[in-house]
Amino acid sequence: MLITCPYCGPRDVIEFTYQGDGNRERPQPASQDLDAWNAYVYDRLNPAGDHNEIWQHSGGCRAHLRVVRNTLTHEILSTAFARGGHKTESRS
Amino acid sequence: MVERQSPLEPVYHPGSHGNFEHGIDVILSETRPGSILQLAAWPGEEKRLMSGIYKVTGLALPDGAGGGVSNGAKSAFGFAPGKFTVVDEAEGLASAFTGVLTPSIGTLTDLSHGRTAIRIAGPKAEWVLAKFFAIDFALPAFPLGAGRSTNHHDIFAQIQRSSADQFDIYVFRSFARSFWKALCHASEEVGYEVQ
């Protein structure tokens, strides 16, 4: 599996670290909304198909990336810097 | 000035090694630069940092990811978004950035004692490095002066192409001896000389 880092170009997956589901919305730190915190900590879409994910190019430039990966085929549909960017819309 | 010890010293054996009867195809050496710095710009401050590097070193960094330049004595290359490695044969480069790299532009980390610089040169340099790193070492994909961040198992490496058939590899000092020994083993098949 190759992931194309926006800085480094295509690299082997071994250089990357999975940082979890990219669909999570972290509540404000002071938030008392227990449902929002519960959703942030536990709720996962777990789709069979395109999935928004956060990866870090830990064995390269160390940038955090937003990646859309197909969980059935491992096809990487898009990559972008996580910094300042908005969540990539998944196709499904 | 304090004499800096090389972590490679116990395993650094100048001379010809491996399968060199048919010629030496790579030359390995430790370049021991006096200064190895990492400079990082705050978001949006990359251009100001690059002009600061030019002001201090005279090195004009090209635009683009991994762009770099070397004039022999001094080298610089991008290794991550907004981040650059700057190397000088001479010691004391960090203090030359005082007043140029202001806190509003970014930060400087002096890694002169934290990294070891290993040079591999020769017609089979690309071949040997391709055994370690899953990146494209061919000249069109890895141009002169350019830098790459990658790793070999858990040994993080920054690599700069300092001439057509020469690469400078910056590895953690604590892993340098292990990496050097692996590099020597990998060079045996082509015949290598340690200088």
Ligand SMILES: [Zn+2]
């Ligand atoms: Zn990268």
